[in-house]
Amino acid sequence: MGAFGVRRNQFILLVLFLLQIQSLGLDLDSRPMTEVCATHTISPGPKGVKGELGDVGDQGNIGKTGPIGKKGDKGEKGLPGIPGGKGKAGTVCDCGRYRKVVGQLDISVARLKASMKFVKNVIAGIRETEEKFYYIVQEEKNYRESLTHCRIRGGMLAMPKDEAANTLLADYVSKSGFFRVFIGVNDLEREGQYVFTDNTPLQNYSNWKEGEPSDPYGHEDCVEMLSSGRWNDTECHLTMYFVCEFIKKKK
Numbered sequence: 278m279g280a281f282g283v284r285r286n287q288f289i290l291l292v293l294f295l296l297q298i299q300s301l302g303l304d305l306d307s308r309p310m311t312e313v314c315a316t317h318t319i320s321p322g323p324k325g326v327k328g329e330l331g332d333v334g335d336q337g338n339i340g341k342t343g344p345i346g347k348k349g350d351k352g353e354k355g356l357p358g359i360p361g362g363k364g365k366a367g368t369v370c371d372c373g374r375y376r377k378v379v380g381q382l383d384i385s386v387a388r389l390k391a392s393m394k395f396v397k398n399v400i401a402g403i404r405e406t407e408e409k410f411y412y413i414v415q416e417e418k419n420y421r422e423s424l425t426h427c428r429i430r431g432g433m434l435a436m437p438k439d440e441a442a443n444t445l446l447a448d449y450v451s452k453s454g455f456f457r458v459f460i461g462v463n464d465l466e467r468e469g470q471y472v473f474t475d476n477t478p479l480q481n482y483s484n485w486k487e488g489e490p491s492d493p494y495g496h497e498d499c500v501e502m503l504s505s506g507r508w509n510d511t512e513c514h515l516t517m518y519f520v521c522e523f524i525k526k527k528k
Contacts, residue, residue, distance in 0.1 A: 404449045410523040411435055411446060413453055420499040420513040423459045424474065427521035434461030435520035436473040437502070439482050446520060447506030455504060459519035462500035462508065464490075471500070471510075484508050 404411040418426060427433050437443035437460065450458055461474035471479050471490070486503065490510035499513040502520075 402453070404445055405525075406442065406445065408525055409442075410525065411449060412521050412523070413449060413455070413458060413518055414521055415518055417516040417518060419516050420459055420463070422516075423519035424461075426519075430521065430523075432521040432523040434459060434474050435522040436461040436475065436477075437482070437484070438473065438477075440484075443482070443484050443502075443506055446502060447504065449520070450502060451504040455518055457501045457503050457509075457517060459517060460500055460502045460508070461522075463498055463513070464510075465498050465513070468492075468495060468498070 402413075412432075414423070414426060416426075424434055435446060437446050446460070462471055462479070463474070464471045466472070469490075469492075471483075473479070484507055486505075486507035486509050489508065490497065490500075492498075492510050496512050497510040499511055500508050501511045501517065502508055
């Protein structure tokens with residue numbers, strides 16, 4: 278079949294297609310453009326009626342704990358409570374003898390504490406010679422209190438009766454970091470007549486600071502040792518550290 282035959286067949290098919298359209302009552306050329314567009318445009322319909330409320334759903338999971346709020350204001354003071362009932366009467370006690378025992382115990386405890394404090398301080402450091410122990414008591418007391426403190430412990434205020442003892446005490450005071458201490462020298466019995474606390478006179482040894490003893494007003498009846506080892510007369514009511522001496526017991 279040639280090219281002419283093919284075109285003839287195509288023409289016949291086209292004629293048949295047009296006849297088929299005409300038989301169906303369709304006229305493509307006579308349809309307005311608005312109708313064609315109307316058949317292909319989708320417009321929204323009217324709003325529907327509100328539906329019924331659905332069932333309540335299950336409770337959801339518990340959320341995270343929120344931050345702690347600020348502290349609230351202090352509330353008002355409440356009303357006083359109802360008074361309690363009266364208590365039972367106590368038993369009568371014959372406490373006279375017990376008070377006496379307790380009082381004696383208090384005295385014993387006080388003495389024990391003082392002794393323990395003294396021993397504790399002694400352990401901290403002493404000086405000694407072949408015959409004596411020397412100990413600086415680091416409690417500020419006046420002269421008479423210092424005498425008593427040493428005596429009730431079996432000693433006396435230190436009495437440097439020679440150069441060796443005086444040098445030892447001066448070194449002890451200086452290395453302990455103190456400036457002055459009471460020693461066992463005074464003129465309490467007779468003004469200007471200085472003696473050691475065992476009443477022996479200062480015949481063989483003394484180590485006064487230059488210009489001392491002066492005592493211009495007659496009130497300086499006790500003696501202190503300076504860290505240099507020199508002696509100075511001073512008023513007995515003043516308080517300072519002091520040195521006790523204890524004689525070694527012979528074996």
